[in-house]
Amino acid sequence: MPVILPDPCTNKRYNAQSSYLKKRFGKKTVKISLNGGFTCPNIDGTKGAGGCIYCSSKGSGDFGGNPIKSISEQFGEVKEKLMNKWGSDLLCIPYFQANTNTYAPLERLKKLYSEALSQENVVGLAVSTRPDCITEETADYLAELSKQTYLTVELGLQTIHDETARLINRCHTYSDFLHGYEMLEKRGINVCVHIINGLPFETREMMLETARELGRLRPHAVKIHLLHIIRGTALAEMFERGEFAEMDMESYIETVCDQLELLHPETLIERLTGDGDKETLIAPLWSRDKKSVLNGIDKELRRRNTVQGIRN
Numbered sequence: 001m002p003v004i005l006p007d008p009c010t011n012k013r014y015n016a017q018s019s020y021l022k023k024r025f026g027k028k029t030v031k032i033s034l035n036g037g038f039t040c041p042n043i044d045g046t047k048g049a050g051g052c053i054y055c056s057s058k059g060s061g062d063f064g065g066n067p068i069k070s071i072s073e074q075f076g077e078v079k080e081k082l083m084n085k086w087g088s089d090l091l092c093i094p095y096f097q098a099n100t101n102t103y104a105p106l107e108r109l110k111k112l113y114s115e116a117l118s119q120e121n122v123v124g125l126a127v128s129t130r131p132d133c134i135t136e137e138t139a140d141y142l143a144e145l146s147k148q149t150y151l152t153v154e155l156g157l158q159t160i161h162d163e164t165a166r167l168i169n170r171c172h173t174y175s176d177f178l179h180g181y182e183m184l185e186k187r188g189i190n191v192c193v194h195i196i197n198g199l200p201f202e203t204r205e206m207m208l209e210t211a212r213e214l215g216r217l218r219p220h221a222v223k224i225h226l227l228h229i230i231r232g233t234a235l236a237e238m239f240e241r242g243e244f245a246e247m248d249m250e251s252y253i254e255t256v257c258d259q260l261e262l263l264h265p266e267t268l269i270e271r272l273t274g275d276g277d278k279e280t281l282i283a284p285l286w287s288r289d290k291k292s293v294l295n296g297i298d299k300e301l302r303r304r305n306t307v308q309g310i311r312n
């Protein structure tokens with residue numbers, strides 16, 4: 001087999017979103033995490049109670065801003081921190097991250113999204129939500145918005161396996177996901193799908209089946225997360241009772257490389273591991289060393305002489 005070389009611009013063997021944004025907008029482009037003060041139908045009792053068993057008290061938006069502050073204030077604070085890190089010449093994509101960011105009347109969504117879009121140096125918008133929280137009305141509005149800006153709707157899938165979805169209390173099925181996904185796709189809206197590796201009792205083959213299915217769907221982008229066991233969650237109680245084991249780093253790296261091979265080559269890769277809150281993380285503690293995980297993935301792809309999409 002001939003030697004397969006990485007992308008000459010990024011030196012990566014996968015289609016990294018960061019370089020796509022740089023090519024598209026001509027500058028370093030960063031996401032600004034915001035908290036719009038939403039709740040979640042899986043927390044307020046509409047779909048379920050207690051939330052997904054891994055969900056932190058911040059609605060899985062540990063890096064979102066403080067919802068007491070306005071969107072403009074949150075935006076300014078996060079942007080300043082990022083400017084200290086990356087320099088002042090940045091473009092921004094406000095990212096509604098915490099909880100379910102389409103779960104409110106349309107007028108409220110319009111107000112919050114417009115405030116975010118009106119900030120300086122903004123070139124897009126990202127909205128994270130559940131697939132069962134997209135109505136026809138919301139989808140029509142998002143379609144309008146995506147004609148005006150680079151919009152990505154981030155849908156939590158986590159797994160295609162309904163038995164796991166039940167165990168983790170997602171309170172939606174894979175077929176519910178497809179319904180929400182198709183409402184967005186048919187309107188030409190970019191979708192980023194989130195999946196989680198290491199969910200209790202999932203085998204490697206099950207995780208690959210989830211990736212294979214995404215390879216078939218060809219979403220605009222994918223985020224691959226590692227399951228983080230966070231203090232105070234139902235998942236942490238299960239873990240402390242010894243009901244399941246955390247994923248080890250080697251298996252995680254191998255699984256991610258297999259998944260990259262199964263995805264479509266043009267799907268953007270937004271994330272290859274999770275960013276848990278270090279203070280409350282119980283396990284896997286190796287995930288704190290994100291650089292080693294990412295380097296491990298690069299090394300394994302190089303060892304295999306492979307690239308994203310080779311088995312799509």
Ligand code: SF4
Pocket residue numbers: 040041042043050051052054055056059060098099100130156
């Ligand atoms: S859907 Fe998201 S915000 Fe809602 S309970 Fe699950 S992880 Fe938490």
